[in-house]
Amino acid sequence: MKPATDLKLVDNVFVKMHYFHNAGDTHDGHAHAFDHITLLATGKVLMKHDNGEQEFVAPHLIVTPKGITHQFTALEAGTIFCCIHAIRDGDGVDDVASPEITQEQAWDLLTKYELTA
Numbered sequence: 001m002k003p004a005t006d007l008k009l010v011d012n013v014f015v016k017m018h019y020f021h022n023a024g025d026t027h028d029g030h031a032h033a034f035d036h037i038t039l040l041a042t043g044k045v046l047m048k049h050d051n052g053e054q055e056f057v058a059p060h061l062i063v064t065p066k067g068i069t070h071q072f073t074a075l076e077a078g079t080i081f082c083c084i085h086a087i088r089d090g091d092g093v094d095d096v097a098s099p100e101i102t103q104e105q106a107w108d109l110l111t112k113y114e115l116t117a
Helices: 103-112
Strands: 004-010 013-020 026-030 036-042 044-049 052-057 060-064 070-074 079-086
Touching (some): 004 103, 052 060
Antiparallel strands (some): 044 052, 044 070
16 A cells, blocks of 8 residues: 655745555655655654665664655554655756745656655
8 A cells, every 4th residue: 555645845845745554555766866765753664675685674764865766665554654855857966956946846846856746
């Protein structure tokens, strides 16, 4: 089962919270064109990535380098993690969108880069 999600955009920062109801729930794998941080707020996850797999226990900040495909599976019910990064208007590391963009423009960018699912 996929996790329940909640997405917020504040001051050019994207935060997507994932809530795993059950142990074994899985987040689809993906990669980014930039480094990013995942905040594991509660619970325990198995992170599968291009270089193998690792277990993490909350609280923990997980840094994923750009280009690394990664996927999370909850090892405990009630696990929560948040994917956090700047809103970008291109594929490069330096393509951070202007802080003056509107919520609608930010949403359009997130949809373009398939970050809303």
